[in-house]
Each structure stands twice: as C-alpha cells, then as structure tokens.
Amino acid sequence: MSRGGGIAALPRRVLDRLGPGEPEAKLVRDAAEYWSSSAVDPAIRDLSHWKGHGRFADQARWRAIGEKHLRLARRLTRLAGRDAPILRVAEWGPGGGSNAVAFAPSVERFVGVDISRPNLDECASRLAEVAFGGFLPLCIEAGNPESVAALVPEPCDLFLSTAVFQHFPSRDYGVRVMRVAAGLLGPQGVGLVQIRYDDGNPSYRSRRRDYERNAIAFTSYRVDEFWRIAQGAGFEPLAVTLEPDVNYAYYFLLRRAR
Numbered sequence: 001m002s003r004g005g006g007i008a009a010l011p012r013r014v015l016d017r018l019g020p021g022e023p024e025a026k027l028v029r030d031a032a033e034y035w036s037s038s039a040v041d042p043a044i045r046d047l048s049h050w051k052g053h054g055r056f057a058d059q060a061r062w063r064a065i066g067e068k069h070l071r072l073a074r075r076l077t078r079l080a081g082r083d084a085p086i087l088r089v090a091e092w093g094p095g096g097g098s099n100a101v102a103f104a105p106s107v108e109r110f111v112g113v114d115i116s117r118p119n120l121d122e123c124a125s126r127l128a129e130v131a132f133g134g135f136l137p138l139c140i141e142a143g144n145p146e147s148v149a150a151l152v153p154e155p156c157d158l159f160l161s162t163a164v165f166q167h168f169p170s171r172d173y174g175v176r177v178m179r180v181a182a183g184l185l186g187p188q189g190v191g192l193v194q195i196r197y198d199d200g201n202p203s204y205r206s207r208r209r210d211y212e213r214n215a216i217a218f219t220s221y222r223v224d225e226f227w228r229i230a231q232g233a234g235f236e237p238l239a240v241t242l243e244p245d246v247n248y249a250y251y252f253l254l255r256r257a258r
Contacts, residue, residue, distance in 0.1 A: 020208075020209070021208030021209050022208065022209040022210075022211075024169060024170050024172070024173070025143065027169035027170060027208075027209075027211050028142045028143045028169045028173070029142070029143075030169070030211035030212060031115065031142055031167070031168070031169045031211055031215070032115045032116075032141075032142035034211060034212055034215055035048065035114075035115060035116040035119065035167075036115070036116045036117065036118060038050065038116060038118045038119055038122070039117075039118035042054065045096070045122075047215075047216070048095040048096055048116070048119050048122070049062065049065060049095040049096040049097075049098055049163070050095070050096035050122055051096055051097070051098070051126060053096075056096070062096070062098050063098065063101070063102070065098040065099065065102075065162075066098035066099045066100070066101055066102025066103070067102050069099050069102065069160065069162055069192065070099075070102040070103060072192055072250060072252075073086065073103075073158060073160065073190075073192050075252070076158075076190050076191075076192050076238070076252045076253075077190060079238045079239060079252050080188070080190050080238060080252075080254045082188050082190060084157070084188065085106070085157075086103075086106070086107060086157045086158045086190075087107050087108045087109065087157055088107065088108060088109040088110075088111070088154065088155070088156040088157050088158075089103055089107050089109070089110050089111065089156060089157065089158045089159075089160055090111040090113065090152060090156040090158070090159050090160070090181075090184050091110065091111065091112055091113065091159075091160040091161065092113045092114075092159070092160070092161040092164055092177060092181070093113070093114055093119075093161055093162075093163070093164030093167075094112035094113075094114060094119065094120070094123045095114075095119050095122075095123065095163070095164075096119065096122050096123060096126065097122060097123035097124075097125075097126035097127060098126075099160060099162065100112065100123050100126065100127055100132075100135070101126050101127060101129075101130055101132075103160075104127060104130055104132040104134075105130075107134065108134050109134045109136060109154075109156075110127070110132070110134055110135050110136070111136045111138060111152055111156065112124075112135065112136070112137045112138065113138045113140060113148050114137075114138070114139060114140070115139070115140060115141075115142040116139070117139045120137040120138075120139055121137075123135070123137070124137055136152075136153075138151050138152070142169075145173070145176050145177050145180055146176065146179075146180055148180055148184070149180060149183050149184070152184055154186075155184070155185060155186030155187075155189065156184050156185055156186065156189060157185070157186065157188075157189055157190070158185075158189065158190055158191070158192065159181040159182075159184055159185055159189070159190075159191040159192070159193070159253075160191075160192050160193075161177075161181070161192075161193050161194065162192070162193075162194040162250075163194065164194075165177075165193065165194065165195040165196070165219060166195060166196035166216075166217055166218065166219055166220065167215055167216075167218055167219070168218065168219045169211060169218065169219070170206075170208075170219065171206055171219055171220075171221065173219070174195070174219060174221070174229070175229055175232075175233070178193070178229055178230060178233035178235070179233045179234070181193070181233065181235075182233045182234030182235055182255055182256075183234070185255040186255075187255075187257070188254070188255070189254075189255040190252075190253060190254055190255065191230075191235060191251070191252075191253035191254075191255065192250065192251070192252060192253070193230070193250070193251045193253065194248055194249065194250045194251075195220065195221055195226055195248075195249050195251070196217055196219070196220040196221075196246075196247050196248065196249075197220060197221060197222065197223045197226070197242070197247050197248070197249040198220040198221060198222050198247075199222075199223075199247065201247065203217060204217055204220050204247045205220060206218065206219050206220050206221075207219070220247070223240060223242070223249055226249065226251065227240065227251070230251055230253055234255060234256050234258075235253040235254065235255055235256060236253065236254045236255075236256050237251055237252070237253055238252045238253065238254055239251075239252040240252070
C-alpha cells in the first residue's frame with residue numbers, strides 16, 4: 001500500500017468495494033428488522049410508501065404510484081398478447097398499498113408478500129378503505145422466500161414488484177425471488193419487475209454490508225444481467241424500459257410455457 005495511512009485512508013467508496021461482506025444470513029435479519037420498523041419509524045413509513053406519511057402526505061403523489069404501475073401492467077398484457085383479464089395478482093413488497101388500491105377495482109384476488117407485518121397491515125387498511133375483500137397477506141420469514149409457493153392457493157395472472165429488488169439483502173436473493181415468481185404464475189402469466197440498474201455510478205452499485213446505512217440502494221444488477229436472470233428463472237423477457245434519472249429498469253416478462 002502506498003504512503004498515506006494504508007487502507008484506512010482510502011475513500012469510503014473504495015472501501016465499500018474492497019471490504020469484506022457480511023454473512024447473508026445477517027443481512028437478511030437486518031433487512032427484516034429494518035422494514036418491520038415501519039411500525040414506529042416515520043422515515044421507514046415514508047420509504048415504504050405509506051399514505052399520509054412523509055412525501056406521501058400528498059395523497060395524489062401516493063395514488064400516482066399505483067396508477068403508473070397499473071398503466072405499465074396494461075402495456076405488458078398487450079405486449080404479451082394476453083386476452084384473458086388479470087384477475088389474480090401477487091405483489092412482492094406491497095408496502096403502503098398504492099399498487100394494491102390501483103389494481104383492486106379490476107381484480108378478484110391480490111396477494112401481498114412481505115417480510116414486514118406492519119407494511120402488510122397498512123396495505124390491508126388501505127384496501128379496506130376501498131372495500132376490497134380479496135386481499136391475502138403473506139408475511140414470510142425473510143430467509144425463506146421459497147415458502148411462498150406453498151401459501152398461494154391458486155396460480156396468479158400477474159407477478160408485480162416495484163421499488164423492492166433494490167432493497168434486497170443480496171443479489172442472489174433477487175435471483176431466488178425471481179424463481180419463486182415464475183412458479184406462482186399460471187399459463188400466460190406475466191411479470192412486471194422493477195430493479196435498480198448498475199451503470200457504473202458508485203451510488204447504485206450493490207453493497208455487501210451495513211444494511212441499515214445502505215438500504216435505499218443495497219442491490220443492483222446490470223440491465224443485460226437481469227434480463228438473463230429472468231430467462232433463467234423461467235420467463236421470456238419481452239421488453240425493458242429505463243428511467244435514467246433514478247436508475248430504474250422495468251422488465252416486462254411472460255412466463256415461459258413449461
């Protein structure tokens with residue numbers, strides 16, 4: 001190491017890249033604790049998109065989240081050539097329920113999968129406000145995403161996940177969830193998944209430790225890499241759209257025939 005204080009003198013962005021990662025089991029536990037603190041922490045409620053909290057004191061802004069993703073889901077069904085209506089939705093990470101409320105008028109069943117019981121309770125409250133009776137909340141152990149497969153009673157038409165993959169405790173965790181997602185879908189099932197993509201910007205590279213400090217942008221993938229992950233999980237990717245201002249990538253997916 002050159003003069004200047006050794007490894008401790010390196011910039012934090014370099015230390016993040018070179019330093020040892022924490023065990024995934026610890027990161028998973030830290031993630032579960034972090035998101036479950038929405039029960040008491042206003043900042044986590046804001047990050048979880050709770051209506052009336054933080055940025056979402058502006059309720060039009062809160063509604064706009066779900067309305068946007070409903071439009072994208074309709075675009076997805078056109079791309080997939082799907083004629084049958086979307087009646088059963090599984091959302092991974094429903095947070096404060098903006099997506100659920102937007103989809104509720106047109107679906108029969110909405111499955112919410114989360115590691116945070118407070119977020120599921122909040123989502124249920126928002127759906128109760130619009131008198132939707134088809135909500136199935138599934139609070140899972142963070143370390144066992146595969147458990148969802150046995151808890152969903154019937155195949156779903158749409159798998160939805162937005163503003164969630166970027167908070168996963170590892171890149172491999174996202175791969176596991178994608179495999180689960182494909183298994184939840186019936187024939188001609190479709191998926192709308194948003195990730196944070198890695199384009200070399202240090203702000204958006206994946207982290208390997210200090211979950212609480214880095215939770216907002218903990219996990220990212222290259223655009224082409226996640227396309228291949230979706231293929232390997234059992235999807236046919238149809239398109240991807242980018243939002244470069246926030247490094248968001250939306251993947252439009254069709255479940256491959258088994």
